[in-house]
Amino acid sequence: MEEVLEKILTTYRKEEGNIISILQYLEETFGYIPENAVNWFSKKLVIPASRFYGIATFYAQFHIKPPGKNIIIVCSGTACHVKGSDRLISGLKREFNLPEGEDTTADRKFTIERVACVGTCGMSPVALINKQVYGKMTANKLIKEIKILKGKKTGR
Amino acid sequence: MRADIKIKVCMGPSGIATGGADVIEAFKNEINSIGKKAIIEERCSLHQVGCLGFCAKDVLVEVVVDGKKTIYEYVKPGMVSRIVKEHILEGNPVTEWIAGEEYYNFHKKQIKVVLSNCGEIDPEDINAYLAVGGYEAARMALTLMSPEEIVEVVKSSNLRGRGGAGFPTGLKWDLSLKIKSDVKYVICNGDEGDPGAFMDRSVMEGDPHSVIEGMIICAKAIGSHQGYIYVRAEYPLAVKRLQIAINQCYEAGLLGENILGTGFDFDLKIYQGAGAFVCGEATALMRSIEGKRGMPTPKLWRSAEKGLWEKPTVLNNVETFANIPRIILKGADWYSSLGTERSGGTKVFALTGKMKNAGLIEVPLGITLREIIYDIGGGIENGRAFKAVQTGGPSGGCIPAELLDIEVDYESLALVGSIMGSGGMVVLDETDCMVDIAKFFLEFTQAESCGKCIPCRVGTKRMLEILNRITVGNAKEGDIELLEELGQDIKVTSLCGLGLTAPNPVLSTIRYFRNEYEAHIKDKKCPAAVCKDLITFSILEEFCNGCGACKRACPADAIIGKRKKIHKIDPEPCIKCGTCFDVCKFNAIMKM
Numbered sequence: 247m248e249e250v251l252e253k254i255l256t257t258y259r260k261e262e263g264n265i266i267s268i269l270q271y272l273e274e275t276f277g278y279i280p281e282n283a284v285n286w287f288s289k290k291l292v293i294p295a296s297r298f299y300g301i302a303t304f305y306a307q308f309h310i311k312p313p314g315k316n317i318i319i320v321c322s323g324t325a326c327h328v329k330g331s332d333r334l335i336s337g338l339k340r341e342f343n344l345p346e347g348e349d350t351t352a353d354r355k356f357t358i359e360r361v362a363c364v365g366t367c368g369m370s371p372v373a374l375i376n377k378q379v380y381g382k383m384t385a386n387k388l389i390k391e392i393k394i395l396k397g398k399k400t401g402r
Numbered sequence: 403m404r405a406d407i408k409i410k411v412c413m414g415p416s417g418i419a420t421g422g423a424d425v426i427e428a429f430k431n432e433i434n435s436i437g438k439k440a441i442i443e444e445r446c447s448l449h450q451v452g453c454l455g456f457c458a459k460d461v462l463v464e465v466v467v468d469g470k471k472t473i474y475e476y477v478k479p480g481m482v483s484r485i486v487k488e489h490i491l492e493g494n495p496v497t498e499w500i501a502g503e504e505y506y507n508f509h510k511k512q513i514k515v516v517l518s519n520c521g522e523i524d525p526e527d528i529n530a531y532l533a534v535g536g537y538e539a540a541r542m543a544l545t546l547m548s549p550e551e552i553v554e555v556v557k558s559s560n561l562r563g564r565g566g567a568g569f570p571t572g573l574k575w576d577l578s579l580k581i582k583s584d585v586k587y588v589i590c591n592g593d594e595g596d597p598g599a600f601m602d603r604s605v606m607e608g609d610p611h612s613v614i615e616g617m618i619i620c621a622k623a624i625g626s627h628q629g630y631i632y633v634r635a636e637y638p639l640a641v642k643r644l645q646i647a648i649n650q651c652y653e654a655g656l657l658g659e660n661i662l663g664t665g666f667d668f669d670l671k672i673y674q675g676a677g678a679f680v681c682g683e684a685t686a687l688m689r690s691i692e693g694k695r696g697m698p699t700p701k702l703w704r705s706a707e708k709g710l711w712e713k714p715t716v717l718n719n720v721e722t723f724a725n726i727p728r729i730i731l732k733g734a735d736w737y738s739s740l741g742t743e744r745s746g747g748t749k750v751f752a753l754t755g756k757m758k759n760a761g762l763i764e765v766p767l768g769i770t771l772r773e774i775i776y777d778i779g780g781g782i783e784n785g786r787a788f789k790a791v792q793t794g795g796p797s798g799g800c801i802p803a804e805l806l807d808i809e810v811d812y813e814s815l816a817l818v819g820s821i822m823g824s825g826g827m828v829v830l831d832e833t834d835c836m837v838d839i840a841k842f843f844l845e846f847t848q849a850e851s852c853g854k855c856i857p858c859r860v861g862t863k864r865m866l867e868i869l870n871r872i873t874v875g876n877a878k879e880g881d882i883e884l885l886e887e888l889g890q891d892i893k894v895t896s897l898c899g900l901g902l903t904a905p906n907p908v909l910s911t912i913r914y915f916r917n918e919y920e921a922h923i924k925d926k927k928c929p930a931a932v933c934k935d936l937i938t939f940s941i942l943e944e945f946c947n948g949c950g951a952c953k954r955a956c957p958a959d960a961i962i963g964k965r966k967k968i969h970k971i972d973p974e975p976c977i978k979c980g981t982c983f984d985v986c987k988f989n990a991i992m993k994m
Contacts, residue, residue: 264692264693266676266690266693267693269676270674270676300695301693301694301695304678304695304852305675305676305677305678305696306676306678307635307676307677308676322597323597324597324598324754324755324795324826324842324843325597325598325754325828327597328755328756328828328834329755329756330980333979333980337979337981340957340979361636362595362679362846362850363595363597363599363600363636364636365415365594365599365600365603365636365637366416366419366457366600367457367598367599367600367752367754367760367826367828368415368416368457368458368460368754368760368761369416369419369420369457369458369460369760370755370760372419379419380419381416381419381420384984385981386955386981386985
């Protein structure tokens with residue numbers, strides 16, 4: 247891990263980046279912001295870890311907890327909302343038996359996220375399964391896609 | 403005789419999502435595999451282009467033979483071989499797949515200025531942009547015009563900020579030009595955070611060079627040598643295409659030192675946002691570029707005086723910059739004549755929601771809402787009745803049917819309690835609950851409030867609590883008045899644009915749809931049958947034929963009945979998810 251972090255540090259110095267760019271590199275590399283990585287940078291740059299977390303928790307792009315292997319994003323923009331994105335979410339939660347407040351399945355295979363708008367409103371409601379966009383979705387269609395994924399060996 | 407054949411495949415946001423890349427691949431394979439390869443390659447070129455506009459019918463493919471355009475809609479890879487064989491080789495367009503009348507009606511009332519290259523040229527090819535007169539305006543501005551002259555042209559074009567607030571662009575540049583400073587910044591705001599909006603995304607992805615050119619001209623006008631394009635991280639393709647365009651500009655000597663040999667220097671860098679709606683606000687965006695939490699700061703001075711790193715900064719929206727090269731080339735009079743007296747030019751809108759023809763449109767300011775929704779948008783889908791159109795996203799409001807004849811410009815939209823905003827336009831029909839819509843937007847602004855000032859942080863929270871109790875049937879008499887009072891207070895006391903406009907969706911729906919609020923509060927009913935806690939599902943015996951589709955689909959096992967016999971819904975286990983309503987083909991499920 248240290249090697250990876252060194253590499254990020256070098257790029258950051260070369261590009262005159264800031265805390266946000268470090269966090270973006272971490273998010274890109276690990277899929278979330280690992281605590282030990284933050285501590286490492288905090289020591290190297292003599293910036294308190296709280297500054298990193300203050301920023302990480304402010305922006306929606308950063309995840310503090312590791313996500314599941316497959317990420318399902320349901321768009322909750324206005325156009326998707328009026329075309330029933332809530333039903334997609336509740337359908338998914340039922341399918342995965344997710345308790346209130348939890349967004350990743352116990353086996354860590356799936357994470358459900360809702361985002362404000364992915365910008366493909368012309369084909370609402372929209373969901374993304376591992377970055378692939380699916381338009382004009384219904385809960386049943388979405389679950390069918392997920393079942394195909396469950397059948398396969400899952401992985402990003 | 404050599405003919406010029408061009409195949410253009412829509413690779414805008416929804417073109418890609420519906421499989422545009424597969425269609426391009428299919429064309430490539432098809433062209434490669436046929437025996438007349440040499441002839442084809444000489445005559446025919448394949449292009450990926452930005453959004454063609456009519457997203458509802460993607461993937462759109464335009465085939466141009468000898469200048470004659472043919473548009474195919476809903477193209478799938480399997481259809482490609484026939485198009486190549488019959489149309490390109492034999493010269494007979496495949497009539498049954500050609501876009502129909504709707505496509506032409508969709509474009510009839512549009513005037514494309516900002517979008518004129520979108521869907522026409524390959525966004526990843528600087529030569530395509532140069533071929534349509536690209537960077538001519540920058541050349542003119544750099545070699546022939548003084549900063550004062552540029553500012554004067556922009557001023558008299560009547561162009562106003564397309565990000566939403568509508569501040570006159572020329573005035574903004576003038577303020578910055580007059581301030582003396584060694585370091586000044588130009589920032590392009592591409593943090594399109596409004597849910598229901600994809601205008602800037604389409605421009606950045608479909609015609610990135612026009613944005614860069616606008617920024618170069620602005621840099622020359624105010625005397626800046628460093629620019630940033632702030633793009634939200636959710637738009638990876640926009641980032642990619644802008645980066646390609648920037649690299650091409652450096653290679654062509656259009657960015658960097660001594661641009662076009664004029665001695666003028668300008669560097670441009672992309673900065674990726676990290677997902678915060680409030681960063682669309684100028685001061686918050688600048689704090690974000692500085693690497694801090696994106697929290698707005700009090701506007702004791704304008705950004706034109708003290709902006710990024712406390713230096714004079716001009717910050718404009720993507721669409722604003724994309725307009726600039728066209729204004730410089732074609733003149734201020736031409737541009738201002740397109741709009742109304744107070745607002746010049748055209749505006750791009752993302753027309754979505756319950757529309758027949760959802761998509762990306764560009765219209766002259768001053769057009770009526772009715773023309774947009776019925777003539778361009780083709781009216782409401784599924785034959786339902788129009789209820790309202792939501793403009794301006796979370797900062798805007800809902801405009802009811804009786805006001806559809808107002809002209810679209812900054813002032814008249816503000817007068818009816820909404821705003822122009824960045825250009826999201828979501829159409830709602832009779833099955834949409836206005837209280838639910840207001841709650842939806844407030845949930846959004848409440849979650850996106852940065853928490854710095856109390857009116858926004860606590861005020862929106864209290865308003866949301868009230869809306870929540872209205873939608874679950876626990877509201878009290880006087881709640882509407884309380885919402886109005888709170889809303890007014892938040893509107894005058896918040897620190898930044900987010901809080902100042904957050905109550906708009908609630909106040910405008912109360913203003914025009916007060917009876918819906920009252921029905922929720924007094925009768926505990928949701929007239930549009932949306933609010934779960936106020937509706938019940940039942941099966942209409944005369945329509946049920948016992949097919950069992952609802953029973954199989956019900957996730958809560960709340961539907962009972964034997965096959966071919968009338969089914970019933972047990973209200974006890976029913977979770978009101980609405981699945982049965984969606985799956986029933988015989989309209990036998992009733993919700994009220």
